[in-house]
Amino acid sequence: MSKFNEIFLDLEAAILNQRFISGDLLPSENELVKTYNVSRETIRKALNLLLEKGYIQKIQGKGSIVLDIKRFDFPVSGLTSYKELQDAQNMNSQTIVVSNGLLPVSEELANHLKLSVGTPVLYLERLRKVHGEVVIIDKDYLVTSxxxxxxxxxxxxxxxxxxxxxLGLSIGYAQKEITVDPITEEDKRLMDLQEDTHVVVVRSDVYLEDTTLFQHTESRHRLDRFRFVDFARRRNSL
Amino acid sequence: MSKFNEIFLDLEAAILNQRFISGDLLPSENELVKTYNVSRETIRKALNLLLEKGYIQKIQGKGSIVLDIKRFDFPVSGLTSYKELQDAQNMNSQTIVVSNGLLPVSEELANHLKLSVGTPVLYLERLRKVHGEVVIIDKDYLVTSxxxxxxxxxxxxxxxxxxxxxLGLSIGYAQKEITVDPITEEDKRLMDLQEDTHVVVVRSDVYLEDTTLFQHTESRHRLDRFRFVDFARRRNSL
DNA sequence: TAGTGGTCTAGACCACGTC
DNA sequence: ACGTGGTCTAGACCACTAC
Structure with a gap:
């Protein structure tokens, strides 16, 4: 493991454990250089990770200020899976597998996944129950190779x-899209919808680190149970 | 302007102008060092910006691969404003200001913005018309100081x-949240809703670079006109 | 003036992919 | 074996904040 990543994890833990609280200044870069016995650039790489994740804000001439982390927010942002979320939130939830097998790929999906038509894909369909109600349907299409x-x-x-x-694979990145679509017959049959006429649909393409597209996912959420939180930095395009 | 930012913009332009297309390898870091006459770390800072923005994927031992940028996607991700989006998309759209003035702050909002109750805030309410229909309501609450x-x-x-x-201010970062809420009387009155019972609500807190919270925004979107696209990297928490 | 972060350098060694 | 990206260093100079 790289030094800067270890330092990042160390500082992240310190912030999450409230050893630094919102508004505090982290030790200066030069102090951290002494603390960790590394060069300044290494410290700066660790701080950049904290910066990207929204833990701190750096102000020139002043220092690195710890920001207010809303711990109870749903960080659906980034590339995080349902299971990881559930763990983080301690949700009272349950997963039901309703499909898990090979399926001949449709023409549209074949195109999308850059497969030849007719190639089978692994189709996985799961229901997510929270507090006894089915509020999410997840459909995964996986490239069998x-x-x-x-x-x-x-x-x-x-x-x-x-x-x-x-499997020892390295997931690299994903492109995702959120829209609100009218419900289907299947939604009506499988989900505990109320009077809803729509569901939130999150579609993702997931790639390995070597840029291979290996998964397409469609995640359908009941409106009242959907929440997406995001941290964004303004990139000064100076 | 910093060298690495200039190099980033240069390479970004090259990708956007299709001088490099999806699947191409960028010149190696050592070649870029010669091209731009800078040190390797400077090149790497520029490449990291491309990486974060989803333009490239780096593979050790191989090179930097240009990814498929979906140019027609809505990058509502990051910290981008409606106007910037509109420009990018060449949308046939129009903005109507329905409120622009001081408002005594409500208790809830005062708390949120860390103001004392009764302090006036600048309230701005705008309707966004696309192809002749009001499909978005934006409500901005700005700290008057x-x-x-x-x-x-x-x-x-x-x-x-x-x-x-x-004003010469530097916007730093924002925290945003997306939910789907039932429509209000005001939505019904001001928007061109069809049979809709819900709208997508994007709430944001926007901070300056010095961490001052100066704006809270609530943006209400008609369901069928809402789309959010995001690029996410998996952070190996090794 | 002293301390902070922002940028940049020239060089080093390592891990991985290709041939 | 060679070229690629990944990490790290020790030092330099600059811009900004605080006092």
Missing amino acids: IVPSIPNEAAEDSLYHYIEQT | IVPSIPNEAAEDSLYHYIEQT
């Missing part, structure tokens, strides 16, 4: 954990 | 442009 199959136990736990830990 | 007033012309153009260019 990369992920040939998923044990049901892994599907009930975390798909990403299985892909990364068991 | 920082932004005392907004000329109507600026409100019709770009609020951020006015704040940055005319």
